[in-house]
Amino acid sequence: MTMFHPTTDTYRAGARTMLGEYYTSDTVLREERERVFASNWICVGRESDVAEPGAFVLADVAGESIIIVRDRGAESKVRAFYNVCRHRGTRLCAETTGRFGETIQCPYHAWTYRLDGRLTGAPHMGETEGFSMADYPLHAVALERWEGFLFVNLSKSPEPFATVFAPVNNRFARYNLASLRTVRRIDYDVKANWKLVMQNYSECLHCPTIHPELTTKLPYTSGANDLTEGAFLGGYMEIKAPHESATMSGRACALPLGEFSDADKVRAYYYTLFPTMMLSMHPDYAVFYSVRPVAVDRSAVRCEWMVHPDAPAAPGYNIADAEEFWDRTNRQDWDICARSQAGVSSRAYAPGPYSPRESIPAAWDREYLRVMSAGQ
Ligand code: FES
């Protein structure tokens, strides 16, 4: 959704779209699994998804099933483990969400793990010479939290989260993202490569043609990009008076998310967080997306709407107004992404020129290609 602005942008003349194989090749997808999804911090949802001690969700990261669980006990720490038994490798947990008791038990031979990963029961293994339960904890995965979001990194030596997220550390503090409450969630099945979804979110050159309703509230020539190179990209658009927010009615749909400057009261901020998270912040609600590749030509997109925790009980609350606005917009985007997928799959497709108004998708591609070629 973000815009080119001559004073802040780093448009590079000659930027072109990527080769077709990036959108069609299973070899590229396998490479992405290692270089992008198994080596970067991947958003797996919100801390509130596992609010209670014992609560868990399963996340699919780089084709791996990962258990995200809140420990019981004094600390109630959120942890992440591979969903793999240390005995004979069986998948431990089949439910995608739920609540464990004190332990996680393998359905095969009943090896039993505490929620901190320690093995505490292994029937008949005492008869095995040299066996020690201490040697077989669940395989832990690095997990970090930021602004109420949870991220995992499958790498054995992940790049420190604080280093990676330094460009956005405290940048959105005024939106109080950590305390926001998810009130709507929609899962979309998009018939396009995951990168087309990220690129589409990164420009509004398509807004007048694809989103005629959105354009009346967020003029596509308004605003400026303020993160223009690297893993985090985007900027803001202006909400056109008399509209107050990006909603069907144009009215604010919930309490303000924080104390805003006059400028922020009429702005909507849109960012991509490499590789697969997108974050939209409006004065009265925020939306985040997480994108997961299912196949070269298919992506699962989860979209959640978040509001001030007191908003649902306050007068004037109408999140449906924002939900419908983005649900319509999203479906328009997924439709054009599917058409893009069909076109870039053609033998006739060749990289085409980006315009200055597509400086952010061009920067996104640069970051992607950097990650894909790192260490080569
Ligand atoms: S495979 Fe899990 S207990 Fe045997």
Ligand SMILES: [Fe+2]
């Ligand atoms: Fe769009």
